[in-house]
Amino acid sequence: MNRTATRIAVAAGLIVFGLARLPIERSLETAQKTAFLRAEPLNLGLRDQLGQLSYAAALSGFRSLVAAFLWIEAHTAWEQTAWGRMAGLFRTVTSLQPRSLVYWDLSSWHMAWNAAIAAYQNPKEPSEFLRRRAEREYHLLGKEFLEQGIANNPERYLLHERLGVLLRDKLSDHLGAAEAFEKAASMEGAPPYVKRLGAYELATVEGREQEAYDKLKSIYDLGPDERKPRVLSLLHELEQKLNIPAEQRHVPVDTE
Amino acid sequence: MIRRISAIAAVTWTELVRLKVFYFIIIFALLVIGNSFFLARFSFEEEFQMLKDIALGAMSIFSALLAILASATLLPKDIEDRTIYTILAKPVSRFEYLLGKLAGVFSLVAFAVFLMGAVFAVVLVLRTQIVLHSTSVELAALPAAELQAALQKIRDAGHDPSLLAAGLVILFKAWLLAAMTVFISTFATSTIFTTITAFAAYFIGHLQATAREYWMAGGDVGPAAKIILALVALVFPDLQAFNLVDGVVTGTPIPPEVLFKTVALGCGYIAVYTALAAAVFQTREL
Numbered sequence: 001m002n003r004t005a006t007r008i009a010v011a012a013g014l015i016v017f018g019l020a021r022l023p024i025e026r027s028l029e030t031a032q033k034t035a036f037l038r039a040e041p042l043n044l045g046l047r048d049q050l051g052q053l054s055y056a057a058a059l060s061g062f063r064s065l066v067a068a069f070l071w072i073e074a075h076t077a078w079e080q081t082a083w084g085r086m087a088g089l090f091r092t093v094t095s096l097q098p099r100s101l102v103y104w105d106l107s108s109w110h111m112a113w114n115a116a117i118a119a120y121q122n123p124k125e126p127s128e129f130l131r132r133r134a135e136r137e138y139h140l141l142g143k144e145f146l147e148q149g150i151a152n153n154p155e156r157y158l159l160h161e162r163l164g165v166l167l168r169d170k171l172s173d174h175l176g177a178a179e180a181f182e183k184a185a186s187m188e189g190a191p192p193y194v195k196r197l198g199a200y201e202l203a204t205v206e207g208r209e210q211e212a213y214d215k216l217k218s219i220y221d222l223g224p225d226e227r228k229p230r231v232l233s234l235l236h237e238l239e240q241k242l243n244i245p246a247e248q249r250h251v252p253v254d255t256e
Numbered sequence: 257m258i259r260r261i262s263a264i265a266a267v268t269w270t271e272l273v274r275l276k277v278f279y280f281i282i283i284f285a286l287l288v289i290g291n292s293f294f295l296a297r298f299s300f301e302e303e304f305q306m307l308k309d310i311a312l313g314a315m316s317i318f319s320a321l322l323a324i325l326a327s328a329t330l331l332p333k334d335i336e337d338r339t340i341y342t343i344l345a346k347p348v349s350r351f352e353y354l355l356g357k358l359a360g361v362f363s364l365v366a367f368a369v370f371l372m373g374a375v376f377a378v379v380l381v382l383r384t385q386i387v388l389h390s391t392s393v394e395l396a397a398l399p400a401a402e403l404q405a406a407l408q409k410i411r412d413a414g415h416d417p418s419l420l421a422a423g424l425v426i427l428f429k430a431w432l433l434a435a436m437t438v439f440i441s442t443f444a445t446s447t448i449f450t451t452i453t454a455f456a457a458y459f460i461g462h463l464q465a466t467a468r469e470y471w472m473a474g475g476d477v478g479p480a481a482k483i484i485l486a487l488v489a490l491v492f493p494d495l496q497a498f499n500l501v502d503g504v505v506t507g508t509p510i511p512p513e514v515l516f517k518t519v520a521l522g523c524g525y526i527a528v529y530t531a532l533a534a535a536v537f538q539t540r541e542l
Contacts, residue, residue: 002539003539003540003541006535006536006538006539007443007536009535010532010535010536013528013531013532013535014490014491014532015490015491017528018489018490018491019490021494021521021524022468022472022489022490024517024521024524025465025468025494025497025521026468026472027517028497028514028517028518028521029465029494029496029497031511031513031514031517032497032500032503032514032518035503035508035509035510035511035514036503036508037500037502037503037504037508037510037514038496038497038499038500038503039502039503041465041466056459059459059462059463060458060459060462061316061462061495061496061499061501062313062316062317063502064308064309064312064313064501064502064505065309065310065313065314065316065317067309068305068306068309068310068313071302071306072306075298097309097502097505097506099502099503099506099508100305100505100506101506101507102301102302102305102506103305105301106299106301106302191405
């Protein structure tokens with residue numbers, strides 16, 4: 001076979017191999033996506049945030065590396081209390097690594113806790129109303145990070161738990177917190193205290209006492225390890241509130 | 257045949273080692289160890305996450321660079337130095353020569369990935385032990401069960417068996433790149449052309465999956481663009497399939513069947529690129 005014929009045969013071989021591997025690659029892509037091992041392609045909006053070099057690096061399979069360096073940059077911004085810059089960097093990092101719980105969790109924490117407090121204590125803003133409003137905006141930004149993180153990690157409990165904490169401690173949304181804790185508790189790997197946290201929050205919601213009581217009762221029935229002082233005190237409180245007959249009560253009346 | 261191939265592989269290995277290619281391991285070690293000291297001021301979750309990000313990212317970069325640069329010089333250098341004539345004058349077929357050269361590069365890349373993996377593992381284990389020790393001291397007052405839960409969390413963040421699987425996939429990606437570069441070098445006329453083409457193929461390979469999906473979906477694409485997309489999808493390898501590091505560093509495990517399919521696809525690429533390289537090399541005028 002002469003050189004030209006060989007080259008034509010090789011080019012044809014390359015195309016035939018390409019056609020043969022198409023279904024294999026597509027099925028592998030689906031399997032990798034199902035296992036959360038293949039991220040969605042980068043959108044063009046990220047190019048402006050990353051700069052040409054980092055965008056090219058991220059396109060070349062180094063998303064996690066670029067994300068790590070940007071996270072270090074965000075840490076430097078934190079040391080300089082540059083909250084706006086931090087928020088932008090967090091958005092970029094979480095877009096690059098949407099499966100990283102650490103990045104979502106800490107982005108939310110920095111915004112809802114650190115940035116929010118800094119906004120409230122801003123000495124340059126004399127108006128308390130405006131400081132409160134800025135604080136609340138950072139709380140909501142923290143919540144937004146967690147909600148986006150949950151959308152990208154629907155099968156992992158941690159961000160649901162963190163959302164519960166944020167709703168409870170920063171937004172006083174006890175029903176929302178109870179639902180978030182409940183969702184987290186239903187997921188694989190969730191520690192037992194998450195279920196308790198959900199029941200505690202539900203117990204504070206007006207009109208949901210019976211439901212909270214049932215949940216606390218089921219926790220109580222799990223055994224002595226789960227009968228924490230707060231479980232007992234809330235059970236006792238709800239038994240009184242719901243007028244549970246003495247013989248059905250979990251906490252004897254004399255513990256009052 | 258095996259003896260002849262292994263002899264060529266051994267010479268190739270020695271030639272590449274004499275080029276001091278392993279110096280990059282020092283840079284890698286400095287990067288990982290230096291970073292681990294710098295990252296110590298972060299929380300342990302952040303520290304381990306970034307240590308894995310940086311170490312596995314650097315392993316990917318260095319192994320790809322090594323595979324492409326080492327393979328690009330193989331044939332052109334032997335032709336330039338005229339050593340290829342001495343070898344092929346002996347009872348060594350061109351196919352055996354090519355396989356020997358590839359085996360030499362493959363073993364070098366494997367050794368480099370192993371060394372980088374070992375440095376990374378040592379740093380990760382040491383950092384995990386340091387964090388475990390400091391946490392046990394700090395939380396000594398906690399009830400035993402809570403302390404154990406906290407320590408287990410650190411162990412889980414530090415030790416992840418999927419990191420081994422990620423290392424294996426990095427190795428297969430580097431081998432694929434080496435086979436592809438050798439294939440390019442069989443019809444290339446210079447080392448520079450081979451290197452540039454291999455790097456271009458590397459970048460395009462990471463976008464192949466996107467091109468493939470656009471082509472398959474049809475959609476609002478003109479005929480010329482469709483032909484280009486088809487060519488990209490059919491000619492270039494899907495390198496995103498070997499980019500599982502991003503998922504692994506976030507704690508996502510690699511299911512065995514996904515690992516097996518990925519490795520099998522890598523083997524398929526290597527076999528086909530080697531066969532095509534052999535076919536071109538067979539008729540090449542020397």
